[in-house]
Amino acid sequence: MKRIAEGDEKAFAGLYSGFYDKVYSVALMYLKAHQMAEDVTQQVFLKLWERRTSLESIQKVDAFLFITARNEILNIFRRQSVQASYQAFIRELFSQESATPEDLLIIKQKGRLMESIISKLPVRQQEAFRLSRFRGLSYEQIATEMNISLPTVKEHMSKALQHIRELLLTHKDELLLLFFLCSVSR
Numbered sequence: 001m002k003r004i005a006e007g008d009e010k011a012f013a014g015l016y017s018g019f020y021d022k023v024y025s026v027a028l029m030y031l032k033a034h035q036m037a038e039d040v041t042q043q044v045f046l047k048l049w050e051r052r053t054s055l056e057s058i059q060k061v062d063a064f065l066f067i068t069a070r071n072e073i074l075n076i077f078r079r080q081s082v083q084a085s086y087q088a089f090i091r092e093l094f095s096q097e098s099a100t101p102e103d104l105l106i107i108k109q110k111g112r113l114m115e116s117i118i119s120k121l122p123v124r125q126q127e128a129f130r131l132s133r134f135r136g137l138s139y140e141q142i143a144t145e146m147n148i149s150l151p152t153v154k155e156h157m158s159k160a161l162q163h164i165r166e167l168l169l170t171h172k173d174e175l176l177l178l179f180f181l182c183s184v185s186r
Contacts, residue, residue: 003057004048004088012052013073020061030073040072117167121160124148128156129164 014100028037047068047128048055048182056075059062118126124146131142 001055001058001061004052005054015061019065020045022062024056025066026066026069028075031076036076040069040076043072044068045159085095117164120167121163125160125163128153129160132157 004015020041024037024041026042028034031037032038044065048065118129121129127146128142130140131137131145137145139150139157143150143153148156
């Protein structure tokens with residue numbers, strides 16, 4: 001370490017050769033990406049060289065290298081976390097802005113039509129359908145919530161879907177108009 005502190009490049013090359021694979025292995029274990037592990041390893045040795053004048057006080061070189069590698073890996077994880085949060089924010093922002101007034105009107109009309117069709121179902125079929133499609137419950141969960149058997153839930157859903165298909169066919173003119181509006185507004 002004293003020779004490296006004095007700027008001896010051969011001593012640094014020896015340290016680099018002796019510890020490169022170990023530092024790289026640790027980085028690869030955490031990062032799971034070859035290129036990122038290489039970058040971290042290079043960064044660790046670059047920092048070591050940049051701080052060479054203060055290396056004489058270091059007692060355990062391997063501990064210094066692995067602590068530096070750990071810090072670099074944690075920095076990568078922090079950057080990735082910030083990037084992921086920012087990307088999610090941007091996606092949400094653009095998805096909200098992408099709805100034009102025409103799109104919002106069409107969505108509202110589709111919702112009204114669907115609500116009108118669902119409201120024509122028998123009460124228990126409505127309840128089973130809403131629990132399945134709007135709350136995302138499984139048939140088992142619906143059976144528990146409605147206090148009915150699983151086969152009864154399946155029967156309610158089967159009849160509800162059949163009834164909805166029939167009602168949609170009676171509203172095919174409205175659906176064609178909505179489809180036309182959707183394709184024209186794009």
